[in-house]
Amino acid sequence: MMRDVYIVDGARTPFLKTTNKAGPFSASDMAVMTAQQLFANQPTCAPTHLDEVILGCVMPSVDEANIARIVALRLGCGKSVPAWTVQRNCASGMQALDSAFSNIALGRSDLILAGGTEVMSRAPLLLNNDMTAWVSRMMSAKDWKTRLQTIFTLKPAYFKPVIALLHGLTDPTINLSMGQTAEILAHQFNITREMMDQFAYESHQRAVSADTHHHLSEIKTLFSNQGDYFSNDTGVRPDSSLQKLATLKPIFDKRFGSVTAGNSSQVTDGAALLLLASHEAIEKYHLPVLAKIVGTTWAGVLPSEMGLGPVYAVDKLMQQFNLSFQNIDYWEINEAFSAQVLACVEALSSDQYCQTHLGREKAWGAINRDRLNADGGAIALGHPIGASGARIVLHLAMLLKRENAHRGVATICIGGGQGGAMLIERGL
Template sequence: WFGRFALARSAAERMRALASFRPRMAKPVIGLERGLTDPITELNMGQTAEKIGHLFGITRPAADAYALESHQRLAKAQRSGALKGEVIPAVDRDGTVYEHDDGVRPDSSMERLAKLKPAFERPHGRVTAGNSSQITDGASWVILASAAAVRKHKLTPLARLVDSEWSALDPSIMGLGPTLCATALMRRQNLARADIDLWELNEAFAAQVLACLAAWEDEEYCREALGLDGAFGRIERNRLNVDGGAISLGHPVGTSGNRIVLHLVNAMRQRGLKRGIATECIGGGLGGAMLLEAV
């Protein structure tokens, strides 16, 4: 309607455009909201996080505490220079240099986070703007080369892509996707939980990450959904998203998968570790995982 009105040239055309106006047009639905709403279940991504948070008993304080830790870890990584060479400074039109992303809030607190209202399921929801990923713009790239190409072009590899896996599940619980694909990947490679040095599990929502961790510790879920004999077990927090994640750094949809792979490689190399898994949930009911070995 705005397009037709803007293109109207004569008074008559403008009047016809005005006559077609309807009250509902005063409250438009932004494209991002439509893009982040599943067309099958009609749930937006935040609501799917609420659902799996409810299924696994994730509390609001637990989600807030996870979000706070994400900001603190990212702030520490920025101060220590751990992200230099990975996050490239940006320059605006006036020549101002931005050395790092400014979404990080190291001065946040549980008290401040507790004051935020639920974003999707009021009044008792656990997902808020403070414990969700930030919607950001961004780009990320790596070079993927075969062994033959590495030799031919005398490249110095950072890591080896060992294996990858994709899994599908009910779109309304898409946030549990990482538990399916990562577990299947490890079973195929005959790896135990202790064999994985670091994990990057994309922080779409704090409740979603915590639900995945809880699911891996739930014997019934692991037997029925993952085909295991018992619980997969606990992933230690000192191995998971060690430098923060999308809650503090941002979630540039479309490049987050590449970003967590790149950061996993750098984090392993900085710590002298060997093996890691990068994994994320995907709207529509998918999960992807990649097994990497630092070189």
């Protein structure tokens, strides 16, 4: 018999928008500091009580292999607490939660720290293939004459670096960047530049309002070794306006496109962690319950339409738990791009799309805009890809508590053509 799985609490870092230099924290730094503050809020349990640590991370640095284990050891879990890292692109944080959910539900574990961490500002610059081959020849040269000959074969083009982040955000099966797939959806669903900018503007305005009204209590301050501190998401623009957004040029289709830096999610550093527990652990450690995870669904879609992943994941979720949109109080759809979220909303509310692609008699229905990303999303807050899936689940749980609401869905698109959706609820 499957056991219930509860969210005890959670915390995240401020999401730090990348600049032209490496950020002040490593991915493990961010996760460890977040976890420390999470456990400080739950004094009846300690890292040594954990059965597992499961983290999502897409681009760990070379010295942070299996970053979950590094975080567990630095956190003070002790050698006996196992830890493992998952990678499902943008949904890595949600995958970590789903993996933890499964292990607790099956009785393998009782108390798990799960979530995600990502430092995109430290994505490496790589040597291109020509330079790699040249270095190999240089290192294998047996004498000074051969080395000298090899030196004279060096060409300026060899110094052109490979930007790992750009390659990571490009689908190798279709040779399209994530932004180009957003352009495809904009064309397919007749989403205009004005619609995209309006959505982006609202994301910033909602994030500003949430901060002003102290609705982002899950954010915990970071302190650097240089004495700096970070208490807020640094990408939120209180001065954002439709006029300013309209001045930005398309970046993925410079001639005909509509997707700009302003209506896309930001490249960001950040971590988000949740403490999940069984009923037995709740009683043993006298823990509070923030929400219950009901279940998660995953779906595959065309890589060129990866932004529609939430449509198919939500369709499966609603069917699996026999729900309608009227049963959902709040939604979190990760804002990879304005066009992507707007396309998902349109697809789910379109009879024709749902009939043709989902095999339904009619559309699932319209999502109330006031109940969708109520406190802003990744366009304003940022999208550290390993952490975003955990962030939207955590904030949704906090939102349900704040609004005394019952049920919510967090859903996310995934590079490569997938979607994930998680259903959580609170008792009334």
